[in-house]
Amino acid sequence: MSTISKEILNRLEKIAPASSCLHEPTFNGNEWNYVKQCIDTNWVSSVGKFVDRFEAMLAEITGASYVTAIVNGTSALHLALQIAGVKKDDEVLMPAMTFVATANAVIYCNAIPHFVDISQQTLGIDSARMDLYLSENAEKREDGTTWNKNTNQRISACIPMHCFGHPVAMTPLNDVCKKWNITIIEDAAEALGSYYQQQHVGNIGKLSIISFNGNKITTTGGGGAILTNDQTLAQKAKHLSTTAKIAHPFEIAHDEIGFNYRMPNINAALGCAQLETLPNFLQQKRVLAKQYQTLFNDMSEVNIFNEPAESRSNYWLNTLILKDQYSALRNEIIELTNTHKIMTRPAWNLLPELTMYQHCPSMNLPIAKDLQQRIVCLPSTPGLELN
Numbered sequence: 001m002s003t004i005s006k007e008i009l010n011r012l013e014k015i016a017p018a019s020s021c022l023h024e025p026t027f028n029g030n031e032w033n034y035v036k037q038c039i040d041t042n043w044v045s046s047v048g049k050f051v052d053r054f055e056a057m058l059a060e061i062t063g064a065s066y067v068t069a070i071v072n073g074t075s076a077l078h079l080a081l082q083i084a085g086v087k088k089d090d091e092v093l094m095p096a097m098t099f100v101a102t103a104n105a106v107i108y109c110n111a112i113p114h115f116v117d118i119s120q121q122t123l124g125i126d127s128a129r130m131d132l133y134l135s136e137n138a139e140k141r142e143d144g145t146t147w148n149k150n151t152n153q154r155i156s157a158c159i160p161m162h163c164f165g166h167p168v169a170m171t172p173l174n175d176v177c178k179k180w181n182i183t184i185i186e187d188a189a190e191a192l193g194s195y196y197q198q199q200h201v202g203n204i205g206k207l208s209i210i211s212f213n214g215n216k217i218t219t220t221g222g223g224g225a226i227l228t229n230d231q232t233l234a235q236k237a238k239h240l241s242t243t244a245k246i247a248h249p250f251e252i253a254h255d256e257i258g259f260n261y262r263m264p265n266i267n268a269a270l271g272c273a274q275l276e277t278l279p280n281f282l283q284q285k286r287v288l289a290k291q292y293q294t295l296f297n298d299m300s301e302v303n304i305f306n307e308p309a310e311s312r313s314n315y316w317l318n319t320l321i322l323k324d325q326y327s328a329l330r331n332e333i334i335e336l337t338n339t340h341k342i343m344t345r346p347a348w349n350l351l352p353e354l355t356m357y358q359h360c361p362s363m364n365l366p367i368a369k370d371l372q373q374r375i376v377c378l379p380s381t382p383g384l385e386l387n
Helices: 003-012 031-041 049-062 073-084 101-108 127-137 170-179 231-241 265-276 278-296 324-339 366-372
Strands: 066-070 091-095 112-116 138-140 146-148 155-158 183-187 207-211 224-228 302-304 318-322 375-378
Touching: 003 324, 031 049, 031 265, 049 066, 049 224, 049 265, 066 073, 066 231, 073 101, 073 183, 073 207, 073 224, 073 231, 091 101, 101 112, 112 127, 127 138, 127 170, 146 155, 170 183, 224 231, 265 278, 278 302, 278 318, 318 324, 324 375
Parallel strands: 091 112, 091 155, 155 183, 183 207
Antiparallel strands: 066 224, 138 146, 207 224, 302 318, 318 375
């Protein structure tokens, strides 16, 4: 066992108590009261006051004009892609280092994930390198659409994912996507409470999604949301997520193929209580991030990832990044800390390395491959503190 791994464990034991999870939910507000109201009134399914209230609260927090509450983040992304006009056999650009749901949602649309490299500064899409890659491998046709010259498939959309809550540099990415006439759908699953250039993430793309899974900064148990500033798209999201049911006093009719994707009222009740405490969660997580910076500041073998320029991150997951020459220690560190009941995790395996996505188009991925071997995700539950 290396002295570096042991030193990392010793330092983590000062901030992450034994058996601490990577990110566990915190319930210290009105959760029980609101959920009990649902049970007491029998309003537990996808209709009820808490669904509307949750959507209104989320719109106020994010600045989005319209919010549709969905059963989970993956379903939200699937529906957002459909509403954005992604068609069968379209290619959708996305970072190679993201949670598998980003690619799965594209497959649900019978479209094709197309992997691009990431930036060391944001852990999200590197827009400059993506632009260069498109210049060499894509062409714009007379109708303004962009096509992959190698596969002869249309490249219709791009999904920037705000990794670990850290905002992607959206202004240059937006410029690149406008240049190539590619629609942006933001995967802000992990980024509630994160800002880029003083604007909450999720407001630059045509649509965006947020996740409220049990491990997110606020949770509805399982849940997600679609955000947009386009009224027509918002109406489409609400209609399709409620099985495309036509409003009528008693007739049960549907006008297209929809999805049973609406968030239940009982989940929204939990979410309303969680959103009430979001400011406190965000403050606690910034304190924790600063403590990690202080804890590892004098350790030359590692860095703690800090929020990117022009951004304010929610620090959903704090991330330790080993220096290049120590990347071989990643698994040893993770095994040692978990043996001592301190949960740490690597970043996700790169999507084009997964069996089901090895055939998909991809640019060269030197940064994603390098970082994936050096990242250790640290316990990040709000309220952890240096002892």
